[in-house]
Amino acid sequence: xxxxxxxxxxxxxxxxxxxxxxxxxxxxxxxxxxxxxxxxxxxxxxxxxxxxxxxxxxxxxxxxxxxxxxxxxxxxxxxxxxxxxxxxxxxxxxxxxxxxxxxxxxxxxxxxxxxxxxxxxxxxxxxxxxxxxxxx
Numbered sequence: 440x441x442x443x444x445x446x447x448x449x450x451x452x453x454x455x456x457x458x459x460x461x462x463x464x465x466x467x468x469x470x471x472x473x474x475x476x477x478x479x480x481x482x483x484x485x486x487x488x489x490x491x492x493x494x495x496x497x498x499x500x501x502x503x504x505x506x507x508x509x510x511x512x513x514x515x516x517x518x519x520x521x522x523x524x525x526x527x528x529x530x531x532x533x534x535x536x537x538x539x540x541x542x543x544x545x546x547x548x549x550x551x552x553x554x555x556x557x558x559x560x561x562x563x564x565x566x567x568x569x570x571x572x573x574x575x
Contacts, residue, residue, distance in 0.1 A: 451514030462488030525554025
């Protein structure tokens with residue numbers, strides 16, 4: 440494996456782990472949401488992030504390829520899902536419909552922005568470095 444592919448692989452793994460940790464945090468916050476709608480929202484979005492990250496992390500980690508594209512594509516697929524779920528937190532966490540307690544709602548809103556911004560950065564960086572289009 441070339442040095443460039445190893446560097447891209449390390450960044451991809453780190454990015455998926457970051458999303459996994461943020462997903463676990465949102466799952467941990469679910470019981471503190473204060474209402475069943477907020478609870479289900481947090482459990483659903485957090486579970487999607489955690490499951491997708493757990494599925495894709497070994498795929499990226501075990502990939503033995505000389506091509507950066509082969510490493511970047513599954514990582515970008517995982518990051519697309521996690522970034523989208525982060526957008527879900529940004530849009531819904533503070534919505535009155537979900538009746539999430541304010542401290543937890545603000546925390547989920549901030550986590551959503553972190554996921555959205557970091558996910559966008561990671562997707563753009565992987566796309567540029569591996570020369571892979573964003574639509575994978």
